[in-house]
Amino acid sequence: MTHSFDPSPSDLNRRQFLTTSLAATAALGAATPLTAALFDVNKAVAKAKETPESAVKHLFASLSEKQRQEICFGWDHTEKGRGLLRTHVNNNWTITKPEVRSKYFTDEQQDMVRAIFEGIIHPDWHTRYYKQVEDDNGGFGDNQAIAIFGDPESDRFEFVMTGRHMTLRCDGNSADHLAFGGPIFYGHDPLGEFNEGPDHKENVFWEQALKANEVYKMLDGRQRKLAEVRRTPSEGDIAFRDTKQIQGIPVSELSSDQQEALQETLQSLVEPFRQSDRDEVTQCIKTQGGLNSCALAFYTDNDIGKDRVWDNWRLEGPSFVWHFRGAPHVHVWVNIAENAAVETNTPYVNKRS
Template identity: 55%
Template sequence: MNPWNSCCDDADSPAVDRRVFLEQASKVALVGGAALSAPLVLPAMAARAAEQIASGANGKSSESLVKLLYEALTPGQREKVCFAWDHQDKERGLLRSRVANNWDITDYYVNDDFYTDDQRAIIRAVFESLYRREWHAKIDQQLDDDSGGFGEQNSIAIFGEPGGEHFEFVLTGRHMTVRCDGNTTEHVAFGGPIFYGHAADGFDEGPTHPGNVFWPQAVEANNLYQALDGKQQQLALVKQGLPREQRVGFQGAKGKYQGIPLTEFSSDQKERVQEVLRKLVEPYRQNDRDEVIACLNQQGGLDACHLAFYQQGDIGKDGVWDNWRLEGPSFVWHFRGSPHVHVWVNVANDASVKLNA
């Protein structure tokens, strides 16, 4: 069963408004010398990308924008932010697949003078295209609270050549790692591990997490916990042994999982798990939601997963579990809500995929 037939259909597409994008991208033709020798992004090129966004042709709207961005960069800029597909960083390993809660993938923030206004407009369009339109304001709220707004502390990198056999766009920052790969990265959803988080009301948010745009995901999970019977709650609740939040590498089919196996759930309870899953993937574009389900099904579906709630880190000792984890052979969604929200996501169809965190 597709778990988002009811709430996440294609009605939210396109993610980027065609008129707004055309207004932004076509400004290149008017800027003239202010473009600082950037290649001319002709209005016709911008129009083609916008048309692909509007039509959702082949699910490639985000990827078309990445190609447009790549073509808009000068050779000097490409030297700084574009890399070979398997580029190895001396300190950070395979840079394309790295994930962290607060990091810069390159040395240039989107709002730095390194980029022109036109390039920033395309970067913003790529960013928006990765999320459902209804989530744009929420993600902007997270960025405003955590880093002063989009682009202030966000850096990008492009690996491979967009339109080629393999390529990937990565945007990072505080409480953010997001990717766009045109399904060219084998085995994985989202193009690789991602991260999201929010410190809405200061570093220590308190038990109600006021204003946190991601806390409703935990509310949905806790509603599921309350729907379990006493024995199931005992199995699901881990009193000691909260894992490090970064520990989201795959354990495989023979892994030792915490919490309750979902095979212990009734059909009604499994429907509630589907609701949690829908809430988790709700912010993202249809293509990425579909990839998550395809990867999950290939490893045995939700029946191959465990769900754990952690007593450690229960803010206010109120029995509303701030930390919880849904995990299977090659599926990890780790929600850390104490002292504020950090969420680590690693999903693939093959447990042999290695994590770089």
């Protein structure tokens, strides 16, 4: 059945279309207008220059009473096993039962969810993120669910979208002192084989690891001994730790050119997200003491292909965790706040996904 919000042409299946689009985008460059042309389906929203937050308000206003009872919650709503539901994060989960791409939501509501999603993700990354959604969920809205917390008619609310390899948030800075409105997750299993090869073929996020490994290549022998850690920690363990427990080489031990390369790595990490979320990350890092308060670790126990291109690595500070797990395929866990006293609630169950 073809849905009104399906961006792919009727004479191509979605996977063929996305593969072709991704190749074309790579050939033309990341800033190509091709992405916007392919995926800006909600033209009325685009023309009005509506923010994701205002789209959340319109979505909320469109919900029936039954829908509100099932997918809307109080700001501090908790659930057994998940704690504060608004800030729960997982690698494969649906925050509520109704799938976005179902008759539960009207076509107009599905379009609004898409507009929110596209607003959270930077336009240069739309094509790549749609490929991730297609590969891991079967298409936008399949195996994906949403929830709204607080009152969108006020200034304190948050929209959360989940699915396989996804926890994304839109909070309009309602969650004080937190980047992204709380912990987020992204990942990709492009070929559906679970165990990727050392080149991580077609994985849209692998370039981030390559950026980090460029920093590793710049380290001298002493620095590498500090940076290499024998055992990867549990990937979802992203609660803030005492600085004495943080492993890896302190960024303060890096030379100026190495620190500059690490800044480029950080830019690649935030690149998929909208500017306001990038700015939140920058502010949080600045408040906690800058990158010099962080450490960079490369884990040596899961080196796919034994090529010393480290698949698992982590950038971590007093209230900053960006954990990249590339083996057996990419999972990335992110938890960032202005200081370690901010409660981010990070219970998780790492599912085989």
